[in-house]
Amino acid sequence: MLPFIIRRFFHLIPTFIGATLLAFVISQLVPGDFLTQKALEPDVRPETIDRLRQQFGLDLPWPVQYGKWIWNIVRGDLGMSFDSNQPVINVVRRPIQNSMYLVILSIVLLYAVAIPLGVYSAVRQYSIGDQVVSVVSYFGLAIPNFFFAQVLILGIFVTRSWTREAFGFNELLLPVAQMTSSNYLDLSPLRKFLDILWHMLMPAFVVATAGMAGFTRVLRAQMLEVLGSDFIRTARAKGLGHQTVTYKHALRNAVIPFIAGIGGLLPGLIGGAGLVEVVVSWPGITPTFLQALSRQDIYVVLGLLVVSSILLMIGNLISDLLLAVVDPRIRYH
Amino acid sequence: MAEDPSATTFSVTDAGEPLSQRSKSQAQIIWEQFRKHEAALIGGGILIIMYLMTALAGFIAPYGLNEYRRFPVTAFHPPSKIHWFDPETKRLAKPFVYVTTAERDPVTRQRVYREQPQEGEYPIRFFVRRPEHSYKILGLFRSDLKLFGVDEPARLFLWGTNNLGKDLFSRVLFGGQISLTIGLLAVWVSLFLGLLLGGVAGFYGGRIDDLIMRLVEIFDAIPGLFLLIVLASLLKDPRNPLAQAFGLKMTSAETFLMVVIVLGLVGWGGLARTIRSLILSIREQDYAQAAKALGASESRILWRHLLPATASYVIVVLTLAIPGFILAETGLSFIGLGPSEVDSASWGLLLRDATARGISIQFVPWLLLPGIPIFLAVLSWNLVGDGLRDAFDPKKRR
Numbered sequence: 001m002l003p004f005i006i007r008r009f010f011h012l013i014p015t016f017i018g019a020t021l022l023a024f025v026i027s028q029l030v031p032g033d034f035l036t037q038k039a040l041e042p043d044v045r046p047e048t049i050d051r052l053r054q055q056f057g058l059d060l061p062w063p064v065q066y067g068k069w070i071w072n073i074v075r076g077d078l079g080m081s082f083d084s085n086q087p088v089i090n091v092v093r094r095p096i097q098n099s100m101y102l103v104i105l106s107i108v109l110l111y112a113v114a115i116p117l118g119v120y121s122a123v124r125q126y127s128i129g130d131q132v133v134s135v136v137s138y139f140g141l142a143i144p145n146f147f148f149a150q151v152l153i154l155g156i157f158v159t160r161s162w163t164r165e166a167f168g169f170n171e172l173l174l175p176v177a178q179m180t181s182s183n184y185l186d187l188s189p190l191r192k193f194l195d196i197l198w199h200m201l202m203p204a205f206v207v208a209t210a211g212m213a214g215f216t217r218v219l220r221a222q223m224l225e226v227l228g229s230d231f232i233r234t235a236r237a238k239g240l241g242h243q244t245v246t247y248k249h250a251l252r253n254a255v256i257p258f259i260a261g262i263g264g265l266l267p268g269l270i271g272g273a274g275l276v277e278v279v280v281s282w283p284g285i286t287p288t289f290l291q292a293l294s295r296q297d298i299y300v301v302l303g304l305l306v307v308s309s310i311l312l313m314i315g316n317l318i319s320d321l322l323l324a325v326v327d328p329r330i331r332y333h
Numbered sequence: 334m335a336e337d338p339s340a341t342t343f344s345v346t347d348a349g350e351p352l353s354q355r356s357k358s359q360a361q362i363i364w365e366q367f368r369k370h371e372a373a374l375i376g377g378g379i380l381i382i383m384y385l386m387t388a389l390a391g392f393i394a395p396y397g398l399n400e401y402r403r404f405p406v407t408a409f410h411p412p413s414k415i416h417w418f419d420p421e422t423k424r425l426a427k428p429f430v431y432v433t434t435a436e437r438d439p440v441t442r443q444r445v446y447r448e449q450p451q452e453g454e455y456p457i458r459f460f461v462r463r464p465e466h467s468y469k470i471l472g473l474f475r476s477d478l479k480l481f482g483v484d485e486p487a488r489l490f491l492w493g494t495n496n497l498g499k500d501l502f503s504r505v506l507f508g509g510q511i512s513l514t515i516g517l518l519a520v521w522v523s524l525f526l527g528l529l530l531g532g533v534a535g536f537y538g539g540r541i542d543d544l545i546m547r548l549v550e551i552f553d554a555i556p557g558l559f560l561l562i563v564l565a566s567l568l569k570d571p572r573n574p575l576a577q578a579f580g581l582k583m584t585s586a587e588t589f590l591m592v593v594i595v596l597g598l599v600g601w602g603g604l605a606r607t608i609r610s611l612i613l614s615i616r617e618q619d620y621a622q623a624a625k626a627l628g629a630s631e632s633r634i635l636w637r638h639l640l641p642a643t644a645s646y647v648i649v650v651l652t653l654a655i656p657g658f659i660l661a662e663t664g665l666s667f668i669g670l671g672p673s674e675v676d677s678a679s680w681g682l683l684l685r686d687a688t689a690r691g692i693s694i695q696f697v698p699w700l701l702l703p704g705i706p707i708f709l710a711v712l713s714w715n716l717v718g719d720g721l722r723d724a725f726d727p728k729k730r731r
Contacts, residue, residue, distance in 0.1 A: 014547065015547065015550045015551055015554055016554070018547065018548075018550075018551035018554075019551050019554040019555050022551055022552075022555065023555060023563075026563055026564065026567060027563070029567055029573065029574055030566075030567050030570070030573075031570055031572035031573060031574075138712060138715060138716070139708075139712070141656075141711070141712075141715055142656070142708050142709075142711040142712035142715060143704075143708050143711075144660055144663055144664065144667075144704065144707055144708075144711075145664075146664065146667050146684070147663075147684060147701070147704035147707065147708070150684065150687055150688070150694065150701055150704070151701060151704070153694060154694050154695065154698050154701060157693075157694065157695035158695060158698075161695065274558045274664075275558075275664050275667060275668065278667075278668060278688075279688060286558070289559060289562065290562065290668060293562065293563065293566055294566075301563070304559070305555060305556075305559055305563075308555075308556045308559060309554045309555050309556065312553075312554055312555075312556060313554055
């Protein structure tokens, strides 16, 4: 096992270099740089621009810039943000954390809902419930995330106008924007945690539904395959109960690909949370990315690309390892 | 079971006669199977209607894409109320609308539109001519005939209007020309790259295979959304290297092409991977080996034997990729990086209006209506793709 891990790890290095090089080249192709925007400001002298250009190394040829940058990354330094004049790591840390919260909650929601649904529709194949699940899955696949979030926001507002007329209750059912309430700083730590959780519910639900549709369909197919196999018949013939057969025998085998998929899910959902974050003004990775891009804050853009691609590669590595651990049929030589 | 010898003899003599019925071609079998898939047929029907409607957008849309009136104001007009009953006789009448005028709601300070019945009823008329607003269908036929409309000063807004008072229903129809075609075009870019690189990797193997698969991995290592955003924002800039090399001015048509290329570039990896593995397995099959033994050239084996064998699979994968491209384009447009500018408006850009600064969606809920055609198009393409997959799969024959 250990040689396999080491080999897989070394296999990642050229991919990582290739991905960073690709990102860097694309960022270099963008016409102009942060300083061309800065030079347009009336109170900035040309000498200042030249000094800044030297300070950030923007006057060097790009292969040299890439070499310097990648060497700094290996040492854990993502460079400086032009725009806020502080290390990139400080600029991107909070957004990445915030996106992570959202993604983790949505994964929990995803598993909590999709596993029972998948099992149900496999055990009761072709029942009305199964058909409802499959129709809802199709809808979930077809509705764009950002649109779904917008519809939910509208729904929350409409509910408020109903409750206001019916009970005089003039509060929103769930918060529809931002990550914290306005009085967040005055709250106790526990209340702070609950406040963020409260704000996360709607966007996390939206992100979870996107994955839920595919997840339920695949789990259903997996369950059906396992339920049709010989050892299930043997288990039933031995007189084991329905519950035991379904959950202990079948489900454990059917979820193997999903356990392995956890690694791939994490970074995947960060990308998936993307536009939802924009809709609900969640201070996450995507809004930060868009802002940095529009201000040509190249090292923040590159920093986010690098961090997310590292997450992606680690996630895939974890998937492979988990698959080897969970499924005894897979052997690596 | 007792065999009847006469029956055996009978069937032997029978075999000598010519078959009265020709055997079905592959395409006929697929079509028969596909027809049994009800959901796929419904999806296909919806798609045909949607593509027809957007192709005939100029005829069906009562107003132009950017047509609006400064005075009297029509900004944020809710969907027009169509009256079916005559107010006096209470009988079913020819559908009509009233002229509306803007007022401020004293409590919410929102603009509201009140109907003015005293100014008379304006019936919805069909096949009206609007000489001052002619249009071209598919860029070929010029006409000024509109499917329906009402006389001025009344206006007919089926889906309401946006912040400038442009008719949303008309904009959705014109927007479909972008949102519905972009997926179809991007899929060809992906197909070209995927087929070429995946086919070469699977066929030649060795070094070339390693190199191409490494390239796929590199593209995979950058999250798709971010790659899409960076590439789109790069290529939309008129100063980008590609535009400079070819002397492009980034008109809306050129931006559209750029977004097609970006979508295709981000989406080819998965296709290349599946085609490679298909080729790898087919290459070892007897008929491919036989062709090789007979001295067929490499390109003949690849083009005549290997790639056609992947065709059914590729068609399914492509059909299921189109909704993904549609979603990606609407997403890009939603954050303002799509192909839409002033003279075109994709569905994503229309939804972007609903999140603009200072807009409270509860007062202008109709701005979310452009999401419905996105939903329908993606759903239908998925249904058709699933139907095709089942039709091509011999194990699922019914």
